[in-house]
Amino acid sequence: MCTWYLETKDAKPVQNVAIPLSYSERDPIPGGCNLEFDLDIDPNIYLDYNFFETTIKFAPANLGYARGAEPPPCDVGTGQESRWRLQYDVYQYFLPEGDLTEASLLQHLQRMAQVPQVKASAVKVVTLTADDKTTVSFSSLLGQGVIYNVIVRDPSLNTSAAYVPVHTYACSFESVDGNCISPGRVSTKVFFTLLALLGLFICFFGHRFWKTELFFIGFIFLGFFFYILITRLTPLEYDVRLVLTAVAGSVGGIFLVASWWRFGTLMLCMLCVGLVLGFLVSSGTFFTPLGNLKVFHDDGVYWVSFSCIALLIPVIFMGCLRILNILACGVVGSYSVVLAVDSYVSTSLSYITLNVLRRALNTGFRGAFIRVPFQTNDFLVLAVWGMLAVSGITLQIRRERGQPPFPPHPYKLWKQERERRVTNILDPSHHIPPLRERLYGRFTQIKELFQKEQPAGERTPLLL
Known part of the structure; x- marks a missing residue:
């Protein structure tokens, strides 16, 4: 007979659940070869998280043995008769979206306690052997x-046992700003709401308002790299970094518009447009299970592959630049709405680009497995994104039918107009006074408004 005691330091009532598990002498013992943690036999999973990744650690298991017998040695040999034949299956289970209650957590933890329930409910992410480190990042x-658990298997005896499940929300319930209930910061909401308003305009009218689209593309292009730079090189607070990113992005947008106005370099502008669209396509590619392949855990392979996919988009559409521009307006502009929605209501679609940003900011993120749940909110946001993108692309293609592919060079038009005014004396604009005289005349008119009006009539005395 065993008696368990539960103690809590909190004065309030605490909910708990106890699940007794029985094992035979053939079953492996989770944590039986613990050399790192406090307990001699430690079947617990230890979890640590930050903004970028969630890491779980557990002690290696040992082979099963009869009650009262000596346990098999852990590190005497590495043959098939030792614990080195054991394999570890890591499982991940997502809780319902928006459900942060303790009752729901305890209910779902019961599904992750026993081996048959874990296999039926959760998704196996990776299988580790005894040669691998007992550490996995997500x-x-x-x-x-999210609930994590590990099942240790003995392939020779075809037996298995489960560790103690562990859970996390990757956030703080006590934080004032950016807590679990309202994940988005106020600064994040303001930033992405303004970006979404501009992106929504670009989605439907970007090709016609060419300079506005160039500002939008330049803002994204320079703002993204600037945020990575100041985050890696400076210890500034998040809100300060976001403000500086907005300023730098605005400078990038103005620079791209100015380069188009002065030089009319269409290919340079379209290269930036194509790279932004290619970045989103490449991010979506690595958002799929393809991104979890072990070969892409190497930074060199990952970034070269990512860059090649991003460059492939402008290369493919180099012969039809107007179609490329309209596609970029529809897809990128509508995705900015997705980012704005994520700052208010959590959605997994924001991780398409956020995971790339994490990879650029944190070197440890390269080994993390990328898995997100697709639940009700995600399907609704995906439908809205697709509807906006298709509507914007269709509307712009129909409206621009029969129109010139792109507007003419602004500086060339301005120069031609100036030469026309100089050479054509019959043009009324030719007789416009210089700017200095016009300003002086306007100043004189304003000055007359404050002068006292002289009364009418003769004021000169008559001489007799």
């Missing part, structure tokens, strides 16, 4: 409840 999902 991308952190802010505000999303």
